[in-house]
Amino acid sequence: MTKNNYLKTLVCIALAVVGFSCEEKEEGPRVQPVDLSLHVVYGTDFNGQSADGVNVTLTNVTSQQVYDGVTDASGQLILEGVPSGTYDIIARKSYTASEFEAFAGVSTDQEEVVFNASQSGFTISTATSAMALTLESGRVGDLVIKQVYNSGSDRVEGALFRDQFVEIYNNSNDTIYVDGLYVMGALGKTSEGTGAGYLGNGQYDWSQSIGMAATDDANENYLYAKWIYQFPGTGEEHPVYPGKSIIVAQTAVNHKAPFTGNKGEAVTVINPDLTVDLNGADFEVYLAEDGGSPLESDINNPDVPNMNNIFAFGRDFILDNPGREAVAIFRSQTDVLSLPAYATPNVTEIKSTTKLYYQIPADLILDAVEIQPSPTNQVPRKLSTSLDATYTYVPGGSYSSQSVIRKTSKTFGDRVVLMDTNNSEADFGYSEIANPRGFLQ
Amino acid sequence: MRFIALITLLCLLNLTGLMAQSNFDSSLVSIQAKNELFHFSHTPVSGYFQRYDFGFSGANYTSGKYGEVKSPQLPQKQQEYQFFSQGKRTWNDWILSGAFSYTKQLQDSIGWKQVREITSNPYYFGNIKPGNWNNDLFDAQLAITRPVWSKRILVSAGADYQLENLVRTNDPRPTIDYYNLELKGQISFQVLPEIFVYGLITRANSSEKGGVKNYNASNDSYGQVEYNLFTLMGFGSYNLQQKRNYNLNGQANGFGGGVIGKKGAFRFSNEFQLTNSTENFIRKNSDGDEQIGEYYLRAIRNDLFIHYSSTDYMVQLISGIKLDQGDDYNFLFRGLNYDYHHSAISTDLVFSKESLGTWEWGVGVDYSSLSKQDYNASHYISYATIKASVYSQVAWRLKSGWQLSPQLELGFQKAMDEEVSIGANQENDFTRMVLYPDYYTQLISSAEIDARVDFSKKFSKFRINPFLGINQTLAVGELPTFWESGSKDLFSSFQLGVNFVH
Numbered sequence: 001m002t003k004n005n006y007l008k009t010l011v012c013i014a015l016a017v018v019g020f021s022c023e024e025k026e027e028g029p030r031v032q033p034v035d036l037s038l039h040v041v042y043g044t045d046f047n048g049q050s051a052d053g054v055n056v057t058l059t060n061v062t063s064q065q066v067y068d069g070v071t072d073a074s075g076q077l078i079l080e081g082v083p084s085g086t087y088d089i090i091a092r093k094s095y096t097a098s099e100f101e102a103f104a105g106v107s108t109d110q111e112e113v114v115f116n117a118s119q120s121g122f123t124i125s126t127a128t129s130a131m132a133l134t135l136e137s138g139r140v141g142d143l144v145i146k147q148v149y150n151s152g153s154d155r156v157e158g159a160l161f162r163d164q165f166v167e168i169y170n171n172s173n174d175t176i177y178v179d180g181l182y183v184m185g186a187l188g189k190t191s192e193g194t195g196a197g198y199l200g201n202g203q204y205d206w207s208q209s210i211g212m213a214a215t216d217d218a219n220e221n222y223l224y225a226k227w228i229y230q231f232p233g234t235g236e237e238h239p240v241y242p243g244k245s246i247i248v249a250q251t252a253v254n255h256k257a258p259f260t261g262n263k264g265e266a267v268t269v270i271n272p273d274l275t276v277d278l279n280g281a282d283f284e285v286y287l288a289e290d291g292g293s294p295l296e297s298d299i300n301n302p303d304v305p306n307m308n309n310i311f312a313f314g315r316d317f318i319l320d321n322p323g324r325e326a327v328a329i330f331r332s333q334t335d336v337l338s339l340p341a342y343a344t345p346n347v348t349e350i351k352s353t354t355k356l357y358y359q360i361p362a363d364l365i366l367d368a369v370e371i372q373p374s375p376t377n378q379v380p381r382k383l384s385t386s387l388d389a390t391y392t393y394v395p396g397g398s399y400s401s402q403s404v405i406r407k408t409s410k411t412f413g414d415r416v417v418l419m420d421t422n423n424s425e426a427d428f429g430y431s432e433i434a435n436p437r438g439f440l441q
Numbered sequence: 442m443r444f445i446a447l448i449t450l451l452c453l454l455n456l457t458g459l460m461a462q463s464n465f466d467s468s469l470v471s472i473q474a475k476n477e478l479f480h481f482s483h484t485p486v487s488g489y490f491q492r493y494d495f496g497f498s499g500a501n502y503t504s505g506k507y508g509e510v511k512s513p514q515l516p517q518k519q520q521e522y523q524f525f526s527q528g529k530r531t532w533n534d535w536i537l538s539g540a541f542s543y544t545k546q547l548q549d550s551i552g553w554k555q556v557r558e559i560t561s562n563p564y565y566f567g568n569i570k571p572g573n574w575n576n577d578l579f580d581a582q583l584a585i586t587r588p589v590w591s592k593r594i595l596v597s598a599g600a601d602y603q604l605e606n607l608v609r610t611n612d613p614r615p616t617i618d619y620y621n622l623e624l625k626g627q628i629s630f631q632v633l634p635e636i637f638v639y640g641l642i643t644r645a646n647s648s649e650k651g652g653v654k655n656y657n658a659s660n661d662s663y664g665q666v667e668y669n670l671f672t673l674m675g676f677g678s679y680n681l682q683q684k685r686n687y688n689l690n691g692q693a694n695g696f697g698g699g700v701i702g703k704k705g706a707f708r709f710s711n712e713f714q715l716t717n718s719t720e721n722f723i724r725k726n727s728d729g730d731e732q733i734g735e736y737y738l739r740a741i742r743n744d745l746f747i748h749y750s751s752t753d754y755m756v757q758l759i760s761g762i763k764l765d766q767g768d769d770y771n772f773l774f775r776g777l778n779y780d781y782h783h784s785a786i787s788t789d790l791v792f793s794k795e796s797l798g799t800w801e802w803g804v805g806v807d808y809s810s811l812s813k814q815d816y817n818a819s820h821y822i823s824y825a826t827i828k829a830s831v832y833s834q835v836a837w838r839l840k841s842g843w844q845l846s847p848q849l850e851l852g853f854q855k856a857m858d859e860e861v862s863i864g865a866n867q868e869n870d871f872t873r874m875v876l877y878p879d880y881y882t883q884l885i886s887s888a889e890i891d892a893r894v895d896f897s898k899k900f901s902k903f904r905i906n907p908f909l910g911i912n913q914t915l916a917v918g919e920l921p922t923f924w925e926s927g928s929k930d931l932f933s934s935f936q937l938g939v940n941f942v943h
Contacts, residue, residue, distance in 0.1 A: 025719070025737055026770035031778040031817040033864065062680040062773075065869050081864045083678065083817045084774055125775075155658075191728065374663030376681040395664020 029126070033081045037130040040075045040091050040117065046104065050075030051115070051135055054093045061086045061121065064375055084125045090390055091117040091133045092423060113137055114421035116389035120381055121201050138386050138422030142172035143181070144367045146245050146418060148327055149276070149403035149434035150319035151394050153255075158274035158401060162267075162297040163255040164319045165278055166327060167436060169245040169406070171418050176240050179233030182336060183248060185313065186326040186368075187226035187344075187357050188382035197345035203380035206359075209342040210350055214359070220384045223328060223365065224357040227313035228336060229285055232305055238282075243415035247436050249281035250317040251297050252304040261296035262288055274401045276434050283307050285317035310336055311358060320371075321398045326382040328368035330360060362387060369424045371404060373397065390425035396432075403434035470846045470895035470906060472791050472801045472834050476759050477748070484641055484712065485584035485599030485627050488529055488538035490701065496528035499906075501938025510920065510927040512879040513571070514559045517550035523938075527582075536586040546576040553875050555615045555670065556689070557607055557649050561767050562736045563675045563779045563815070564722035566653065566687060569874065570667035572611035579604040584625075595629040595637065612655040613668050613685075621647035621691075629701075636702030641714065647691040654685065672724060674734055674771055675779045677818030677863075677871055684726040693718035697742075708748040716740045736779075738767040757791040771817075778817050785809040799836040805829070810858075819864025820872065822880050828854040830889075844897040852889040853917070859884050881923040887931055889914040903943040910936045 036058075040051045054071040062085060071077045071091075093115045095103060100113040115135035122131070146169035152161035166183060170176050192202025199205045199219065207218040214222065229248070231238055240246055253259045256272035269275055278284075279301070286306045288294035298316045300306070307317075319325050332339075341356035362384060370383045370391040381391070394402035406418040407429050416439055419427040429440045503521045511517075527540035551574060555566035584599035605619040622645065629639035653670060655661050660668040661683075672680040697714030718738045724731045741764040749756045767781035789805040805828075812823035830852035837845045861880055863872055893910035916929035 026735055026772075028770055028776040031771060031774040031776035033817055033819055033867075062682055063678070063869065064681055067866060081819055081867060083819070083867070084776075085817075374683075376663065376669075377683055393663070395662060396659065397662035397664070400659065400662060400664075 031084055032126055033083045034124055034126055034129045036079045036082045036124060038071070038077045038079070038089075038091075039130075039132045040071050040077070040135060041132065042115070042135050045137075048134075051091075051093060054091050054115075054135070056089070056091045056133070058082065058087045058089050058124075059375070061088055061378065062376060082124055085123075087119075087122050087124055088390070089117075089119040089122055089131075089133065090423070090425065091135060092389075092421070092426070093135060094421065112421070114423070116385060116421065116423050118385045118389040120378075136386050138389070142170060142174070142176055142366075143178070143240070143329060144169050144171045144406065144418060144420050145327055145329060145369050147403050147405040147431075147434070147436070148319070148325070148369060148371060150321055150323060150325050150371060151396065151398055151400045151402050152321045153269075153274040153401040154271065154399050157269065157271040158399065159255045159269050160399070161318060161321050162251055162295065162316075163275045163278065163434075164317070164321075165247050165249040165276070165281065165434070165436065166319075167245050167247050168240070168329060169418060170240040170242055171420060173242045173412075173415065175242065177233070177236050178231040178238045178240055178246060179235050180331065181231045181366075182228055182310070182330050182332065183230075183307075184223070184228045184311075184328050184330065184360065185226040185319070186328060186382040187224045188324075188326065189380050190320075190324045192380055193346070199380075201380050203382070204345045206342065206345055208345040210347060212342060213340060218359075220386075221362050223326075223360045223362060223368075223382070223387075224342070225311055225360055226357070227317070228310040228358065229307040229312075229317065230310050230336075231283065232308055238305075243417075245437055246282040247278065247280070248307060248317070249278040249284045249304075250319075251299060252278050252281035252284035252301040253299065254279040259299070262294060262299050263296050265296065267297050274433070276436055278436065281436070285309070287312055287316055323371045323373040323393055323397070324379045325371045326368060326388075327371070328360075328383075328387070329366045330364040331366065332360075332364050336360070367420075369404070369428065371424075387422065389423040392424040392428035392430075394430045396430075401433045403431050404428045405431045405435065405438075405440050407440050470834075470844075470897055470908070471836065472803055472832065472848070473748070473755065473757055473793070476757055476789065476791060477746070483744070484639070484699070485597035485625050486586055486595050486629050486637070486639060486701070488536045488584050489586045489588065489595055489597070489629075494528070494530050496526070496943045497940065498524075498526040498943070499938055499940035500524045501936060503934060503936040505912075505932065505934035507932050508928045508930040510882055510885065510916065510924045510929075510931060512882055513552040513875055514554050514567075514879070515551065516548035516574075517571075519549070520547045521545070534587055538584045540580075540582045542578075542580045544576075544578040544580075546574070546578060548574040548576070553671075553673075553871075555609070555613065555653055556651060556687070557605065557617050557619050561738060561765065561781045561783065561813075562689075562720050562722075563673060563769060563781075564689070564720075564734045564736060565673050566615070566651070567671045567673050567875075568613055568668060569870070570611070570613075572609045572614075574607060574609050576605065576607040593631045595627075595639075597625075597627040597629070599625040599627070601625075612657055612660045613653045613670060614656065615651045615653045617649060617651040619647070619649040621645060623693075633702070633704075636700065636704065638700045639698060641695075641697045641699070643693070643695040643697075643714075643716065645691070645693040645695075645718075647689075647693075647720075649689040649691075650687070651689075652686045671871070672733060673871065674773065675769070675815035675818060675820075676813045676822075677815040677820030677867070677869065677876065678771075678774075678778060679869075679871055680733075680773065684724045684731065686725040688723045688725065688730075689720055690723070691718060691720040706750050708750075710746045711744070713743045714741070716742075732772045734769050734771045734773075736767060736769045738765060738781075740765045752795065754792065754794040758789070759791075760786070760788045762786050774817060778815060780812070780814040780816075782812045783810070801834045803832045805832070805852075818869070819862075819867045820876065821862040822860065822876065824856050824859040824880070824883055826854055826856050826883065828852055832891075842898050844895075846895040846897065848891075848893045848895075850889075850891040852891070853887070854889070855886045856884040877923055881921040884921055885924070885931070886917045887914050888917050893936075903941050906940040906942075908936075908938055908940075 040054045057068040095113045117133040147167035254277040255275040258268040261267045286300045340359045368387040370388045372391040392404045396402040409419045522545040525542035529538040550571040552571035553567040586597040601623040603621040607617040627641045629637040695716035699712035701710045743762045745760045747758045763785040765783040769779040771778045787807040791803040793801045807828040810825040814821045832850035834848035891912045895908040897906045912934045914932040
């Protein structure tokens, strides 16, 4: 026995003999790291077969420590010594078009096919040392959400949140018309909910909403709209050319310069470098004439078409500046206002004043992105894995002038193709200052 | 308590005649005097052994500086301004003694610390970016003793109260309020003429409340990594959820016993105490309170003091033993995660001989062993250190009536039995920025020189004792690879002050 062990033993014996504690001591098991066994398989479209060569990443939510590995030929991966805790788990495998054809036996018109699986907030402990992940291939579309500027700029020297915008990009090589396209924000809890009406991750359990008529999975197969705006037009009035984008602004003005608000007062910034010029935005949201109490900054730029106000939230097109937002674009042949609408699951009685939220089928969604405040202060996810396997965020947080912006995958001459794997952690970076129509360097 | 012990010393020296054999006036400054000050008794009954009423006050300034090679949780520089006062009064058969001190503490560049102090408790806030601290520390002590039954039994009670306010002056900025109240009860029995045995119980409650803010709001963001608040939970485990307020509530219960007395040329005391303490760390924000962890510490102390005086020579033996064992319950992990062991033994022998004049000589050996383990993070360290020192002091009387007492101490420390084990792929920010720097600093062999000079003069109504001292610690031999480019200047300090006995 070494000297140290001898002394430790002596100490323990002495203290054990005494036993004079007057305070109750919490008892429990010894916390131990875990040898985690993962099995990754494909979904039912591919008969649930084991998936080899899958990159699996575990990120401890509270410490941000990362553990990763690649599955073997049988789809298995063992990660040794993983500390017990709560993890976000991502599995990803990508195929080129030819690789996918060899694997699936069918051809694809996509240059790259990406399969994702994810589990957020998963508890790993000695009681949970094995898990399975099922890969799904998400829809990659021609229109993608390229940039979301939700953080706003400095409260004192910038434009606060009035300079927010969403940028939508044509990632294809064909012209696409946005007439009738919807832009929505998904509704969800901004803090973890517990008890009846909530899922295990703290998000609403929409299956428990009063009058829920959906017979399939009310949570996985639908989004519930916090706000919806629609591009005007009858069909071919608003083209987006290949490699080009459209900007939907809260207010389409040059926020770097003073402008006159709707109360006749000047709206100014102290430091123009912190904000953006949205005078050239393609569309804006104007709610001042829709009743209610509009923001002073909500003015109408007569040169910029207004979005159709389908379902407004708040006094203007205000995105959640801490980053508790999920934005999606979709098309619907059915009038959205005729879709079912439900109260949040924590509502126990429908009254005349109860707000109902439109239920949007997930298979209508062309693209979606989940945004979080930060990796260590996440809110319950609003989007399913098939829509976005992970999330993105700006490190600067609220009023930082930063925006999330999609990365460049490749370029063909002047045309840029953006990353689109339905995994915003991989697809998105951030811009120090929001950059309308710009690209991530 | 050192001040109460100083008074004990004064009274014993001046009033009990036990130091009458001493051949120089060393009431305040001699090595023997200081040893009795710190080691004779720390319990409420000590006031009984002081034969005369007195007062003792002083002020001092200390400036210390660490080199490049140090734990990140220590300050680069520290300055302290302290004022203290203590005294003892007898009123009828009641013996009262008390002490008060105030310290203004200024600390530069401390990292990974957003709480009052870093102890064996694994639960605390920290951040990467170092910052400066401005602290106000108050300490008050009171003890009362009443002899009964013809002075064969002594009943004593005491209270120690600490009040502190600590502020960090760079983002992220905690403001911390702390108090600790310890109550003591003691009963002593005379078993033989001039020999007492006693039993002691103690109970302490403490509260530490802190809130952290950034003056620059952009430092609140996740992207400002150096300003992110870590909730440390072990020795490698941590949590980065940004919740900026905490409470650390503590309770401690103890009991002990000892013997004090004299027989013939011997004067002696031995004190033994066991303490069981619990500290509960709670994190708070607008969502409510979140219990993070509880830390349990069991501590044993034994302090032995023996003084022998004859007409020819004097010998003092001082020996102390400390045994600490700590563990926890982590509410987030829902289990036990952390182990802490620390044991220390120190022994000093002081000698003076009439034929050698007013010289005193001393040798000391200190052995310390420490281990920490975080099971979930797979982090473990252990090491031991041994330090040997020799020291000497002489007292010279000057013509003006002043006494000059220079003292010199030389020490050498070496580490042994070191071990560090970090799980594969388990290194994290704490490992690289806290564990490795602290561990490899502890392994450095070092030489220390400590020099002090005291002046002392007695006036009609008081005695004055100005002093100044310096300390320098240097690394010896090669530095560990982790610090290979660091300077060997480990620590230096300077102190000056003045004491009054009145």
